[in-house]
Amino acid sequence: MKQIKYGVLLLLLFWVAYLQADISLVLTPNGTKKTLPVVKLEGKDYVSLDEINTHLCSIYKVEYSEYTDFRVMFFFSGEQFIFLLNSPFYTFKQNIFNMQYPFLQVGSYYYVPSTFLLENLPLHFTGQIQNKNGTLYLPKPKDKSVRRVVIDPGHGGKDPGAIGPNGTRESTINLNVALRLKHLLEQELGLEVLMTRTDDRFVSLQDRTKFANDNKADLFISIHTNASHTNGSQGIETYYLSTKSTTESRAVEALENSVVELYEGAGAKQKYEALDFILMDMLQTEHLEHSNNLATLVQHNLVAGIQTKNRGVKQANFYVLRGAFMPAILIEMGFISNPEEEVLLANPQYQDRLAQSIFEGIKRFKYNYDRIRLTS
Numbered sequence: 001m002k003q004i005k006y007g008v009l010l011l012l013l014f015w016v017a018y019l020q021a022d023i024s025l026v027l028t029p030n031g032t033k034k035t036l037p038v039v040k041l042e043g044k045d046y047v048s049l050d051e052i053n054t055h056l057c058s059i060y061k062v063e064y065s066e067y068t069d070f071r072v073m074f075f076f077s078g079e080q081f082i083f084l085l086n087s088p089f090y091t092f093k094q095n096i097f098n099m100q101y102p103f104l105q106v107g108s109y110y111y112v113p114s115t116f117l118l119e120n121l122p123l124h125f126t127g128q129i130q131n132k133n134g135t136l137y138l139p140k141p142k143d144k145s146v147r148r149v150v151i152d153p154g155h156g157g158k159d160p161g162a163i164g165p166n167g168t169r170e171s172t173i174n175l176n177v178a179l180r181l182k183h184l185l186e187q188e189l190g191l192e193v194l195m196t197r198t199d200d201r202f203v204s205l206q207d208r209t210k211f212a213n214d215n216k217a218d219l220f221i222s223i224h225t226n227a228s229h230t231n232g233s234q235g236i237e238t239y240y241l242s243t244k245s246t247t248e249s250r251a252v253e254a255l256e257n258s259v260v261e262l263y264e265g266a267g268a269k270q271k272y273e274a275l276d277f278i279l280m281d282m283l284q285t286e287h288l289e290h291s292n293n294l295a296t297l298v299q300h301n302l303v304a305g306i307q308t309k310n311r312g313v314k315q316a317n318f319y320v321l322r323g324a325f326m327p328a329i330l331i332e333m334g335f336i337s338n339p340e341e342e343v344l345l346a347n348p349q350y351q352d353r354l355a356q357s358i359f360e361g362i363k364r365f366k367y368n369y370d371r372i373r374l375t376s
């Protein structure tokens with residue numbers, strides 16, 4: 001009995017020691033408790049920037065050039081800090097501050113001394129952040145960064161989309177690239193990725209957008225391949241919504257919207273043309289600037305990664321983009337109607353490259369967008 005008591009006491013001691021090592025956070029006003037793990041580096045207490053990002057919705061960006069020291073820009077609670085590698089000094093609002101111990105890198109991780117959080121932050125955010133006996137009280141962060149992405153592989157089920165001269169189905173290519181992109185976004189950026197379909201099934205255009213809205217997605221990425229009567233057409237183009245189409249984009253718009261008449265039954269077209277849907281366009285209107293930026297970055301990275309004809313960023317009135325309450329784009333990854341591009345599109349390595357290039361565009365967008373949103 002005595003031994004058990006002694007064991008429990010020992011366990012309790014370890015537990016207390018463990019608690020003391022980490023930094024306790026209390027988010028005001030609702031009092032949510034969190035813990036930032038502390039690690040010992042060079043005999044001092046440190047916290048990784050990634051842990052701070054996870055718990056406090058901050059972001060950081062590593063910058064190095066031959067003209068400057070190795071710097072890390074850290075965006076926290078609407079402000080920017082600049083850390084210098086191996087230096088205890090950092091800048092904040094054009095002033096230089098000292099956090100006692102140097103900013104460190106171990107492998108691909110970056111660490112600030114605990115003193116930065118416990119002593120410096122309360123000074124920078126007087127009245128907002130307080131250190132009460134080693135527990136940090138700070139306002140609950142507003143997470144406005146890109147965290148959840150909906151990928152929409154076009155067509156599926158009874159609607160195969162465009163079919164190539166050798167019988168390749170657009171719906172299959174779209175899904176294959178979408179699944180690869182999902183994997184990259186999850187593995188490389190830790191994003192939550194939801195798919196409007198993960199197998200060969202039919203989903204109406206309206207349900208695809210509704211799915212993204214219902215799940216409060218931060219981005220909507222619709223993936224398609226193009227088709228043209230002239231089988232020499234080639235290249236990649238990326239779209240975002242417009243209610244006024246240019247003549248050039250009208251053919252692609254008609255192609256992608258034709259799903260409605262072909263597969264969603266009688267009266268479906270009238271439904272999409274109805275007033276409430278036109279009002280729904282206003283939801284996307286609010287995000288058009290970001291949709292344009294996202295389309296531009298994805299298109300740029302696709303053309304660079306694939307080395308194909310750049311057909312540019314375009315606007316069209318795609319039903320699937322209407323009513324999306326988030327930045328939303330539709331990618332036409334090449335012409336399945338062109339026998340040469342059809343062969344490429346069906347090739348798994350080529351699909352990897354497409355997914356990788358789209359991923360690079362989204363990654364770049366996320367960095368810009370998160371920074372704007374976190375500092376505004």
Ligand SMILES: [Zn+2]
Pocket residue numbers: 154155161162170224225256
């Ligand atoms: Zn399509």
